[in-house]
Structure formats: C-alpha cells, structure tokens
Amino acid sequence: MRVPSILGLLCLTQISIAQMSGNKSNVLSSVDKHQKELIQLSDQVWSFAELAMKETNSAKVLADYAEKQGFRVKRGVAAIPTAFVAEYGSGRPIIGILGEFDALPGLSQKTEPVRAELQPGGNGHGCGHNMFGAGSLGAAVAVKELIASGKLKGTIRFYGTPAEEDRAGKVYMAREGLFSDLDVCLDWHPDAEIRANMQSSQAVIDHEIIFKGKSAHAAFDPWNGRSALDAAQLFTDGINYLREHVRPSVRMHYVFKDAGKVPNVIPESASVWLWIRDSKRSGVKAVEERMRDIAKGAALMAGVDYEIKLNSGLYELLVNEAGATALQKNLELLGGISYTPEELAFAEKIMKEYGAPYKGMDAKVKPLEKTNPDPAGGSTDVGDVSYIVPEITLMAPTAPAEAPWHSWVVVACGGMSIGHKGMLYAAKALGLTMVDLFENEKLRTDIRKEFEARKGNEVWKAQLPDGPPNLD
Known part of the structure; x- marks a missing residue:
C-alpha cells in the first residue's frame, strides 16, 4: 500500500493504517496514483477562472477526464452547457458526489504571497472551486476503480455543477430531477480547517x-x-x-x-x-x-x-449527523496534514501582506460539533440538494487559519501546494466515506431515517423563474 502519498500528505499512524479495509487502502492508493493528474486539473481550472454559466473550459477538462477514466458522461444537462453528470456502475446504492468550478470576478492573482494580479481586472478562484471539482472527481475515480474490479457494487455518480456563486446551478439541475434517485450525496468545500460539517447555511x-x-x-x-x-x-x-x-x-x-x-x-x-x-x-x-x-x-x-x-x-443546508459521524471516523483515520517549511513561510507572508494576523495552518482534525441554530453568514445551492437527498459535507484546509475568504489570499493558495494538499486530502476522505456507504446498508438506512426526520413535511420546490436559466 502506497501510504503516505508522495507529497508527504497525511499524518497516518500505524494504528490507523491497520484499521483500514482493503477497499479503503485502495482508495488511498488510487488518489496517490492520480494525484499529478488531479493537481493538473485543479491548476487548469484555476487558470481558466471562469464565471458562473461561462465555465466552458473548466467543465470540458473535468468531463473529458471523467470520460477518459471510463465514466458515462452526459453534458449540457438541465439546459446548462457547462453542467454535466458522469456515472459508472449499475444498480443500487447510487452514491453521488458534487463538484463545483466557477470563479469570482475581480480576484485575479498569481501564486505569490503578495498582491499581484495575473490578469488586470480578471477573475480568480477566491472560494477555491478549482480544487472542489478536481478533488471530488478524484474520490469518484477511486470508487469507480473499486466497482470496475468487482470490489464494490452499485453506481457512483459525479455531478459537474456550475454557477454556485451566482445563478444557482444545482437548483436548475435539481428541478430536472437529477439528484432524486440518489441514496446519499457528498460534497466538500475548501476551508481553513479539517472538519465533518455539522453546520447549516443561510x-x-x-x-x-x-x-x-x-x-x-x-x-x-x-x-x-x-x-x-x-x-x-x-x-x-x-x-x-x-x-x-x-x-x-x-x-x-x-x-x-x-x-x-x-x-x-x-x-x-x-x-x-x-x-x-x-x-x-x-x-x-x-x-x-x-x-x-x-x-x-x-x-x-x-x-x-x-x-x-x-x-x-x-434552501438552508439540512445537516445529517449520521453521515457526518461516518465521515468523522475516516478523518480520524487519516489524521491531519503536514506542511513543509516553505509552505508555512508562504502562509505566514501572505497573511501579513493581507494585513491579518498569522495563526498557522490549521492541520488537525476538529472534533464533531453540535449544530448551531444560527449559522454563520453564507448560502449555497448545496442546501437545495440536501432537501432532496441526505447530504454529507467535508471542510478541508486550502488556506491559512482564519484566511479571508473570497479574497486574493485564497486564490494564491489554491494555485499552489497548500491548496493541492487540501484537495488531495478531501479526495481521500470522501473516497473512504463512500466505501462505507457502499458497504454498509445499515449506515445508509440510518442516514435516510435522520434525513426524513429532519426534513419533516417540507416538500422541496425550486425557487426559480420559469423557463431555462439565464446564461448571459
């Protein structure tokens, strides 16, 4: 088993390695095997820096890679040219994983720890979505390989979901019923710490x-x-x-x-x-x-x-404690992330240049939290998915502790090794959790029961204007 990865990524202990099943160790090996390709995908999307509904190149490289790996790819779904679904396998369970790839305006930045626009007035991945899509696809590929070898049974489905920052791409996809037959769905988001998410959104x-x-x-x-x-x-x-x-x-x-x-x-x-x-x-x-x-x-x-x-x-995000608990166990198996002195120096300099205190890279796994009834600011179209199917969300570090999100700091870190490490970590953590979901019917049942109880009588309805999405 190739652990740790060639990047020296994970702080795995001998105990945690021994606790991993063969399928889980294969997930780690798969991400290690494909890590250069995943980093290249992330960097390509980072360089394209395309805005909502305009992610033509970003969607293409991700969909092309999925197709090359043997997935059946449907492009242009929900009347959105940059939305796609990549699927492998057959039958149940059907486990989905989300991937975003849109950028933000006015945040163009080089991979340097000082403010330096790559393209004057250009766009940048200030929310790290270049890593989101690539990392989720890496997890999907690892599971696909297990299905192809007969070690898992069921269907893995990767969703290329554009326009999260604006236009609500997933809501249009949900209106077309593209998530309705899933047993469970997973996603992750670049962050400044490692945690299985138990917090809602607005x-x-x-x-x-x-x-x-x-x-x-x-x-x-x-x-x-x-x-x-x-x-x-x-x-x-x-x-x-x-x-x-x-x-x-x-x-x-x-x-x-x-x-x-x-x-x-x-x-x-x-x-x-x-x-x-x-x-x-x-x-x-x-x-x-x-x-x-x-x-x-x-x-x-x-x-x-x-x-x-x-x-x-x-909609607000509907949390699922049973799913988050399963993810948490895999985070604890993986341990934290280690960084080189050069990466730590980069993180320190960029925070000082921004004018914020440097508090290091938060590389340890956080304990599972209780849900705060008043969530922190921010909204996501993942919330709509979470009212259709049980949703499990991971947060993984791609920037220094307390980094200012939607800023050039996140853009710079997301195009270099700090971001790459967080992306590969997410691919491994999500892949391990999907193994549990495929193998453990009781876990899927418990997750579904909690989902139904939390949702109650709420019937999801798309909050959209009639007709196709506005692509302008």
Whole structure:
C-alpha cells in the first residue's frame, strides 16, 4: 500500500493504517496514483477562472477526464452547457458526489504571497472551486476503480455543477430531477480547517425590483416626469427601516443596477438587486412578504409602476449527523496534514501582506460539533440538494487559519501546494466515506431515517423563474 502519498500528505499512524479495509487502502492508493493528474486539473481550472454559466473550459477538462477514466458522461444537462453528470456502475446504492468550478470576478492573482494580479481586472478562484471539482472527481475515480474490479457494487455518480456563486446551478439541475434517485450525496468545500460539517447555511431569496416611470427634462418641466429612481430610493429606505424589525439572523443586502443615465433627465427606469437571508427558509419568506409591501408603497409614493423579478432562491443546508459521524471516523483515520517549511513561510507572508494576523495552518482534525441554530453568514445551492437527498459535507484546509475568504489570499493558495494538499486530502476522505456507504446498508438506512426526520413535511420546490436559466 502506497501510504503516505508522495507529497508527504497525511499524518497516518500505524494504528490507523491497520484499521483500514482493503477497499479503503485502495482508495488511498488510487488518489496517490492520480494525484499529478488531479493537481493538473485543479491548476487548469484555476487558470481558466471562469464565471458562473461561462465555465466552458473548466467543465470540458473535468468531463473529458471523467470520460477518459471510463465514466458515462452526459453534458449540457438541465439546459446548462457547462453542467454535466458522469456515472459508472449499475444498480443500487447510487452514491453521488458534487463538484463545483466557477470563479469570482475581480480576484485575479498569481501564486505569490503578495498582491499581484495575473490578469488586470480578471477573475480568480477566491472560494477555491478549482480544487472542489478536481478533488471530488478524484474520490469518484477511486470508487469507480473499486466497482470496475468487482470490489464494490452499485453506481457512483459525479455531478459537474456550475454557477454556485451566482445563478444557482444545482437548483436548475435539481428541478430536472437529477439528484432524486440518489441514496446519499457528498460534497466538500475548501476551508481553513479539517472538519465533518455539522453546520447549516443561510437560506436566501434573490430578487430584482424594477421601477418604471416617465422621463422629462429635470430643469424645464420636471413636474411632467415620474422618477423611477425616486421609487428605488424610497424602496431601499424602506428596506433599511425594516432592519430594526427583523430577527437578528436576517441579512438584507442590495445594489442599484439601474439608477438613470444623466442628471438632467428624470429617470424612467431604475432597479435594485436585493438578497434576503435567514437561517431558515420560513424566515426568508416572512421578510420577503414585507419587502413586497415596501416595493408597492415606494411605487405608489413615486407614482410609477413596478415589477418584482425572481432570480433564484436557496434552501438552508439540512445537516445529517449520521453521515457526518461516518465521515468523522475516516478523518480520524487519516489524521491531519503536514506542511513543509516553505509552505508555512508562504502562509505566514501572505497573511501579513493581507494585513491579518498569522495563526498557522490549521492541520488537525476538529472534533464533531453540535449544530448551531444560527449559522454563520453564507448560502449555497448545496442546501437545495440536501432537501432532496441526505447530504454529507467535508471542510478541508486550502488556506491559512482564519484566511479571508473570497479574497486574493485564497486564490494564491489554491494555485499552489497548500491548496493541492487540501484537495488531495478531501479526495481521500470522501473516497473512504463512500466505501462505507457502499458497504454498509445499515449506515445508509440510518442516514435516510435522520434525513426524513429532519426534513419533516417540507416538500422541496425550486425557487426559480420559469423557463431555462439565464446564461448571459
């Protein structure tokens, strides 16, 4: 057995190695065998740095690699050119694993510990999704090889899921029923520590509020005009007054998308892009109803028409303790991650350059947490998947402790060995956990029972506009 990997990745003990089944040791060997290819995939996606619904090259290299490894690949699913599904095997159980690959605007960065744009004004993987897709695919390949050799029975399915940062790609895929037949689904996310996730996310609803008035000369005959901008400003004033009367868990944030063109013309159109979040979808819905009243009132005050356009909405993440516990056991078998002096020096310098205190690389496995009823800020379309099928989520370190997410720091670390190590660790941890899910019917049953109990009577419904996704 080839343990540890050639990167000196894991802090495996002799006890943990002895506790691993043959199938699990094969997972480790597979990731080691393919690690150069997985790093190349991650670096390719990192260099493409493509935004939501535009990940043409990123999706292609991942789908091509899956096809080369023997997966049956369906491209362009859910009317999204960059969404795909790669499957191997037949029959049950059907275990899914998610892979993201979209970048963020304005975060272009070289793999250097100082701020240095790779392309001026370009995009960057400030959330580490270049590693997400490649790492998950590495786990899927390891399991596929076990199925191909007859050591596991069932179906492994990798989902290439675009547009997580914007446009809610997984929700469109879910609306097409692409997750509905899974027994269990897994995912991971780049982070600053190692943990089996037991924390939810925030539900969110995304609207554009559009006001339509009548233009006029702002000096000669303003009385003939009806300012859409007046309505937009009255609307945001109303939203800001509402902040005193919502629960502490609520977040509301907006930008003006259209506010007129020149000062001497009464704006006939204006629009506000607004997100409302809360720890539960029910909380979001209550605030959304107030928002609709505010929009109506603003339009009445300004004497204009209005429209509220739904862009998308996301459910909060439904945690699964039985699944997280199974993942936790495999994390403890793997142990932490070791780093070279050069990597630690890189981490220290980049945090100091950013202006944040350096607290090292958090390379130890965290104990399993209790779920906080008020989750930290942030939303994900994985939440919608978690209301359709039991979801298990891993967090693995690809940046220094307390690194600022959605920043150039994460971009730089994600394109070099610190990020590579976290990605390969995730591939191994998820692969080991999938072995448990294939081999242990009782585990799958326990996970499903908890899922049904937590979901209760909630019936998942896609919060999307009618028709195909907007690809612009």
